Amino acid sequence: MSDKGKIFLGVLLLIVVVGVPLWFALPGDSGPAPELEYPEGESQCVEHKEYMTAFHMDLLDEWRDEVVREGKTEYTSKAYGRTYEMSLTGTCMKCHQKRDTFCNRCHDYADVYPYCWDCHLEPGEL
């Protein structure tokens, strides 16, 4: 067959075209993890650090539904047993006052853009 070369080239081209995006998406060096500025004078968050890192969005979701829809106000920490007011501005941002050096550093790194602050105010905005 005289078309062997053409077919081989075509198949190779197909593999390259399909494969390039996959190649670039392979997990590799994702750069240094962002350094966060933790609030001074505080040793713990409402739950363990590992839990907060992985699931803070779930916790906030839960708080939101309980406050807005069920009218509850208090959250009891599963890790520490302490009671907190469920409030993004009042509780979270009382310690994590600077969004730029805490929330945003990670969110930018992870390429997620939550719209919490379209409505909720930072302490400094008041």
Next chain:
Amino acid sequence: MDDNRRDFLRKAGGAAIGLGLGFPLLRGLATASEPGHGIEAAESTQWAMLVDTRKCLDEKVRDACIEACVRAHNVPVISDPEEEVKWIWTEKYEHTFPERVHDRANESLRKRPVLVLCNHCSSPPCVRVCPTQATWKREGDGLVMMDMHRCIGCRYCMAACPYGARSFNWKDPRPYIKNKPLSAFPTRSMGVVEKCDFCAELLRKGLQPACVEAANKIPGKEGALVFGDLSDPRSDLSVMLKRNHTIVRKASLGTGPNVYYII
């Protein structure tokens, strides 16, 4: 058993029809005994308000109420009537109570200013039409609440509300908030609907709504707005309702408004 095939089919058919007719009746019985229907519902808290329009004739009172609301909820002040956001505002009597004016009604009565706000209806049409349950009637206290996180901005509720109590954010409201945001209450974003929430965040702390407090601070105008629980017969509100002739807006629509007026 000496039933033949024909008899069997006849009996089976009869049984099926009987069952079919029976189930809706059974379901009717079941719902009638559920809590939340009928008399029991009237006994749970229902926050309500009484507006004494005589005391609100003074512009100072109305402005104080509106200003207090704007401050408490960071309501944007937009002058364009097509895009303005209103929680509590002033409306003419003839527009507030269109069923109560006629061609020969007294002119000064027609033009009389009346404070209007969300009626937190007992049977709120806005709640019925909301496709995401972003607005709902809270069982515990009868407030018609808004969850801005869920609102998709379809504005069905605005079409459904016969009182025009809902406003849409046509643009980012933040530039229109007077000076800096004035309280910790979240602002809204473009594309959501908002309205009076009877100051749910203050009620939670055992306080009165901001507009009620503001009116009470004006000497001689105390009680221009009275707020309380309808289910408590000893509340100031219930007592006032018993002693005065009061009306609600568009009662014939059957929405069951919970804002009452003394004319």
